[in-house]
Amino acid sequence: MKSFLQRLGSFVSGVLHGLDRIRLRGSKRLLCAPGGFCDYLRQIDVPIWQYKFHARDTTTALCKAIETNGKKAGLYHYVNNSWQSKEELALAQAAAQNRQSGLIAVIGCVEPCQIMQVRRDMKTKNLEPRVEPGKCLHYYHYYLDPKFGLRYTRLQSWFPFTMHIGLNGRDWLAQQMTSAGLKYEKKDNSFTWAQDWHAAQCLLDNQLRTAWPALLDRWAQESHPWLEDLCRQHVPYYWSVQEAELATDIVFKKPEDLQRLYPQLVHYSTSLLKSTDVLRFMGYHVTKAGRPRQDFAHELVTTIKELAEGTCVKHRVGKNVLKMYDKFGQILRLENLLIDVRDFKVLRRREGHRDGPLEYLRLRKSVADIHRRADLGRSINERLADALATVEDKKPLGELVQDLAKPAKWKGRSVRALNPLATADAALLQAINRGEFLVSGFRNRDLRALLFPEAKELTAKEAKSQAAKVTRMIRLLRAHGIIYKITKTHRYQVSAGGRQKIAALLAARQADTPKLLNAA
Numbered sequence: 001m002k003s004f005l006q007r008l009g010s011f012v013s014g015v016l017h018g019l020d021r022i023r024l025r026g027s028k029r030l031l032c033a034p035g036g037f038c039d040y041l042r043q044i045d046v047p048i049w050q051y052k053f054h055a056r057d058t059t060t061a062l063c064k065a066i067e068t069n070g071k072k073a074g075l076y077h078y079v080n081n082s083w084q085s086k087e088e089l090a091l092a093q094a095a096a097q098n099r100q101s102g103l104i105a106v107i108g109c110v111e112p113c114q115i116m117q118v119r120r121d122m123k124t125k126n127l128e129p130r131v132e133p134g135k136c137l138h139y140y141h142y143y144l145d146p147k148f149g150l151r152y153t154r155l156q157s158w159f160p161f162t163m164h165i166g167l168n169g170r171d172w173l174a175q176q177m178t179s180a181g182l183k184y185e186k187k188d189n190s191f192t193w194a195q196d197w198h199a200a201q202c203l204l205d206n207q208l209r210t211a212w213p214a215l216l217d218r219w220a221q222e223s224h225p226w227l228e229d230l231c232r233q234h235v236p237y238y239w240s241v242q243e244a245e246l247a248t249d250i251v252f253k254k255p256e257d258l259q260r261l262y263p264q265l266v267h268y269s270t271s272l273l274k275s276t277d278v279l280r281f282m283g284y285h286v287t288k289a290g291r292p293r294q295d296f297a298h299e300l301v302t303t304i305k306e307l308a309e310g311t312c313v314k315h316r317v318g319k320n321v322l323k324m325y326d327k328f329g330q331i332l333r334l335e336n337l338l339i340d341v342r343d344f345k346v347l348r349r350r351e352g353h354r355d356g357p358l359e360y361l362r363l364r365k366s367v368a369d370i371h372r373r374a375d376l377g378r379s380i381n382e383r384l385a386d387a388l389a390t391v392e393d394k395k396p397l398g399e400l401v402q403d404l405a406k407p408a409k410w411k412g413r414s415v416r417a418l419n420p421l422a423t424a425d426a427a428l429l430q431a432i433n434r435g436e437f438l439v440s441g442f443r444n445r446d447l448r449a450l451l452f453p454e455a456k457e458l459t460a461k462e463a464k465s466q467a468a469k470v471t472r473m474i475r476l477l478r479a480h481g482i483i484y485k486i487t488k489t490h491r492y493q494v495s496a497g498g499r500q501k502i503a504a505l506l507a508a509r510q511a512d513t514p515k516l517l518n519a520a
Contacts, residue, residue, distance in 0.1 A: 001382040004250070004389040010481075010497020011257040012250055014197030017378045018204030019169030020189065020245040020335065024212075024367065026220060026237035031160030034129045037116055044232045048127045051118045058230050059136070059157050065226045066139050066155075070106030078108045087150070090142035100144065107140040116159040134158075141223040147179075148172045153223040161227060163237060165216055169207060170247075176203040190249055190331050208374050212367040213239055240365040243337060246377025248385065250332040262311070262326045264391045266304065269313045269324060273387070275300045278315045281383040282322055282336070283344055283376060322380060324388075334381040338373065341365060346372040397508055401501050403480065410479035418480055420505040427451060428473055432483060432494055433502045441491035444470050 005012065030036040038048070046054045070076030074097070077089065090105035097104075115134040118127050136158040143151050149171030154164040170189040177184050177200060184200070185193040194200045216239050220227075228234055252258040278300060280286045285293050298318035305312050310326035319339040327333045338344070344363040349356045363369055363376065404418040419425050431450040432442060447470050458466065474492060477483045482498035485491075494502070 001248075001385045004385040007389045007500060008261075010495060010500065011252050011254070011261075013253045014191075014194055014200075014251045016173075016191060016194075016197070016201060016204060016247075016249045016251075017381065018173070018201075018247065019207060019374065020247040021166070021168055021243065022241075022245070023164055023166045023243040024216060025240050025242040026163035026165065026216065027240065028160050028162075028231075028235040029238045030235050031116065032131070032162075034131070037129045037160075040233070040235070048118055048129070051129070055116075055159050058159070062157055062224075062227065062230055063137060063139075066106065066224070067108065073103070073106075075103060076106045076108070080109075082109055082111045084109075086140050086152070087142070090140070090152075091150070094142075094144065101146055102143060103141060104144050105140070105142040107142070109138055109140070110135055111138045113138070113156050113158075113162065115156075139224075145175070147175055149175050151219070153219060155224055155227075161231070163220055163224075164242065165219055169204065172207060173200065173204055176206075187328050190327050190333070192251060192328065192330055208371040212370065216367070239367045241367060241370055241373060242365075243339060244370065244373060244377075245335055245337050246374055246381065248334040248378070248381035249327075250334070250385070252330055252332065255329040258326055258332060259329055261391070262332070265324065265332075265388050266311060266313055268388065268391045269315075270302060270304055277387065278302075278322065279317065281387065282315075282317055282320060282380055284317070322384065324384070334384050336377050336380045338377065341373070344376060346376065348372065397504050400504055404482075404501065408479040410475055415476055415479040418476065418482075420509070426506075426509060428477070429482075429502050429505060432477065432492075433499070433506065437494070441486050441489075441493040443490055443492075444474065447473070 001015070005015070030040050041048055041051060044054075067076055075093070077093065079086070079089065086105075086107050086109070089107060094100075094104035112133065112135050114131055115136060117130055117132050117134070119130050120127055136156060139155050139157065141153045141155075145151055148167055151165070151167035154166070156162045168189055170186075170191070173191075174184070174186055177194070180199070180203065182199055183195040184191055191200070217237065220237060276286050276292065279292055279296075284296065287293065301316045303314050303316070305314070307325065310329065312323055312325035315322045321337045323333075323335045323337075325333055325335075341363045345360045346363045346369065347358050348361055348369070349358060350361065363372060401420070404420070407417050408415045420429060428447075428451065431447055434442075434450070437446070444467055448466055451470065451473075452466060474483070477498075478485070478492075481495060482501070483492045483494050486493055
């Protein structure tokens with residue numbers, strides 16, 4: 001990301017890294033495995049041959065409790081099509097009933113899932129529990145939460161009563177910014193402007209410090225308070241990350257800047273980017289020879305698709321996805337979704353060893369590793385952004401430097417235009433563009449040594465006059481946005497936009513006439 005901002009930072013108003021769409025899975029682990037399920041049946045004194053009747057009675061009681069309460073509140077709605085958007089239906093129902101907060105909809109729908117069934121083994125002739133694909137009624141509870149925005153719970157009505165909880169990190173951020181008194185402009189789940197981008201990023205980072213198990217248990221209890229009583233025995237949920245999109249939004253000041261650049265980024269991503277580069281961006285091991293490791297069994301597929309939000313370039317490796325698209329023509333969004341995390345390792349302690357050493361261990365799907373997942377996702381997006389920074393910008397030189405040819409204002413005083421073709425201004429630009437100033441910047445005395453090398457022994461009056469002359473040069477560069485002052489120092493640094501303009505101008509000065517005519 002640093003390379004991207006150094007090169008294109010002058011066009012960017014802000015950057016946000018963080019969670020976007022999140023779907024968390026609650027599993028009653030005792031009920032999800034055949035061995036644990038047999039233990040559960042023994043604990044509640046239900047013979048395995050009576051499981052079908054027990055499950056039917058439990059599901060009937062659960063459905064009755066949910067639907068009765070939903071209908072009583074005027075919120076229950078059943079949909080026949082599992083592909084219908086439940087979110088749109090819930091928001092439309094909330095708008096029709098003028099509900100601004102709290103529970104806004106209860107929706108029932110038959111959907112596919114993994115269920116527990118009892119089957120007879122053909123060899124032993126014994127009944128045994130099995131996890132099988134099936135269908136059953138699912139219940140969605142949608143809420144407009146004043147702290148988290150729109151969120152929902154989805155409960156499977158048959159054993160093992162798996163629950164999903166979904167929310168959106170950007171909706172959550174909007175509520176955080178409203179509470180903090182920060183102004184913003186938002187389209188869909190993206191921010192096109194924020195009063196303070198740094199403060200917004202801090203709020204996004206704070207989301208990762210949430211005490212997830214306690215919060216999710218509370219939401220589950222809020223939606224389905226009868227569930228534990230129906231199961232006869234308390235079986236807690238184990239919360240894991242089913243899907244978590246990590247998005248990096250690079251917001252451009254002017255949509256035309258992104259629209260000019262984006263076709264080149266698409267061409268680079270689909271034609272010039274190597275498959276091993278994509279694997280490296282996504283955190284997969286690549287050898288020094290530029291090949292994936294021998295046991296790598298996934299296929300990399302790159303697709304391009306036109307969406308309502310913009311043109312989307314998608315790289316898919318197995319179940320994992322890395323995407324890029326120009327959202328609303330103003331936001332360059334880089335987004336990754338890691339579903340299969342077996343190949344990723346993070347720095348953590350072993351389970352049960354709180355005081356043990358930190359080791360690189362496999363990333364867990366548990367919510368305990370959600371902050372590590374976010375760090376991994378941010379690194380993936382930043383590696384892609386740094387690669388995109390190498391794409392050539394086709395902006396004409398005249399358009400790039402047109403502001404330099406006009407007088408500017410600095411603290412109420414008029415400052416002359418820059419003339420890069422003049423010897424003095426060209427020498428000044430060459431001096432501040434030197435490599436030794438790239439990291440720490442330069443001082444007034446550094447420029448004096450470069451611009452006036454012949455003046456070695458000066459009187460105090462001459463030295464003061466020379467320093468004042470360089471100060472006026474620095475003021476000229478600051479007024480035109482070429483450089484900026486490093487806070488709490490006497491040093492100055494070339495801005496990202498300034499470095500781009502200087503490179504183009506110096507290249508044009510050194511080009512001969514045939515090259516310039518060919519460019520024209």
